[in-house]
Amino acid sequence: MLIRYSIRRLLETIPTLFIISVIVFSLVLLIPGDRVLVMLGYSGGDIADVISPEVYAAMEIRLGVHDPIPVQYWRWLSRALQGDLGTSALHSIPVIDIILGRLPATLYLAFASIFFGALLAIPLGVAAAVRQGTWVDRLANGIVLFGLVTPGFWVALMLVLLFGVYLGWLPTIGYTAPQDDFVQFVKHLTLPTIVLGLDFAANLIRFIRTDFLEQMREDYVRTARAKGLSERLVIWKHIFKNSMLATVTVLGFDISRLLGGSTVIETLFAYPGISFLLIQSIFNRDFATVQGVVLFLAMIVIFMNYLADILYALLNPRIRYE
Numbered sequence: 001m002l003i004r005y006s007i008r009r010l011l012e013t014i015p016t017l018f019i020i021s022v023i024v025f026s027l028v029l030l031i032p033g034d035r036v037l038v039m040l041g042y043s044g045g046d047i048a049d050v051i052s053p054e055v056y057a058a059m060e061i062r063l064g065v066h067d068p069i070p071v072q073y074w075r076w077l078s079r080a081l082q083g084d085l086g087t088s089a090l091h092s093i094p095v096i097d098i099i100l101g102r103l104p105a106t107l108y109l110a111f112a113s114i115f116f117g118a119l120l121a122i123p124l125g126v127a128a129a130v131r132q133g134t135w136v137d138r139l140a141n142g143i144v145l146f147g148l149v150t151p152g153f154w155v156a157l158m159l160v161l162l163f164g165v166y167l168g169w170l171p172t173i174g175y176t177a178p179q180d181d182f183v184q185f186v187k188h189l190t191l192p193t194i195v196l197g198l199d200f201a202a203n204l205i206r207f208i209r210t211d212f213l214e215q216m217r218e219d220y221v222r223t224a225r226a227k228g229l230s231e232r233l234v235i236w237k238h239i240f241k242n243s244m245l246a247t248v249t250v251l252g253f254d255i256s257r258l259l260g261g262s263t264v265i266e267t268l269f270a271y272p273g274i275s276f277l278l279i280q281s282i283f284n285r286d287f288a289t290v291q292g293v294v295l296f297l298a299m300i301v302i303f304m305n306y307l308a309d310i311l312y313a314l315l316n317p318r319i320r321y322e
Contacts, residue, residue, distance in 0.1 A: 009309050013302050020298045024291050025073050085292035090284050095292035099274060105175050106273035110258040112193040117200030125208030130235060140205050147202020156195045156268045163191060173270035192269045196262055200254050207250045208243060215239045248311050255304050
């Protein structure tokens with residue numbers, strides 16, 4: 001049943017992928033000005049002195065700008081399905097190579113933020129529900145309120161001022177690969193991880209606490225307690241397992257957001273991830289890279305939502321039977 005459910009959910013993503021591909025392809029058509037000049041890297045001045053008519057004509061043929069729009073779309077889509085996202089006008093190398101080169105940095109930041117956020121949110125969210133009204137609950141609510149209403153860029157700036165400028169403990173910009181210098185890698189990763197992790201934890205604490213309180217009022221909890229089970233066993237074996245059903249959906253959305261939506265934080269810390277690449281490409285009018293990055297991030301979001309659905313079905317067999 002799980003395999004059939006997985007296949008059905010996978011097939012349901014096809015219309016979404018099609019719509020996204022149309023939107024991403026349309027980005028180039030919406031570029032103001034001459035698309036051929038943009039792809040040739042023209043930045044101003046007398047065109048005749050910079051670009052010869054032969055070069056311009058060759059790029060027109062290469063882009064197929066005079067072909068019907070459906071033909072252009074199909075040509076672009078067929079290449080994208082083969083992993084060809086075009087060539088960067090800024091770097092003159094395949095877009096897919098640039099994306100894959102930036103992917104490790106993004107993955108390190110995303111999973112470090114998830115680990116830090118989950119390490120903070122899960123025990124605190126459970127403790128806030130079990131000890132409702134105590135100082136633990138107030139602390140959890142304070143973190144939730146702070147994380148939800150405080151802009152991430154403000155938190156980032158405060159951390160930069162404290163740990164980077166005043167104390168000088170941590171670097172404030174850049175990135176070091178772990179194989180080059182692991183200590184510097186951890187130092188560069190710390191500040192953006194704290195910012196993204198706090199935002200991740202705030203959302204997760206809220207959902208865990210709310211769902212835990214709802215589960216604690218269910219009949220199966222009263223039955224487990226009536227059987228003489230210890231409170232710790234009731235909380236972690238029964239309530240926690242059922243509470244994870246609602247949390248999985250939140251995790252899927254938040255992980256997608258961390259993998260593709262940390263644009264502001266990556267930009268503030270000059271962290272060379274995929275989101276920072278997107279901003280750089282927009283400012284430099286490297287629209288082939290913009291197309292590739294947007295398509296790549298959209299596929300990540302769809303994949304993470306699909307994975308969350310499968311995990312939900314694993315935790316709750318009734319879903320796949322329905």
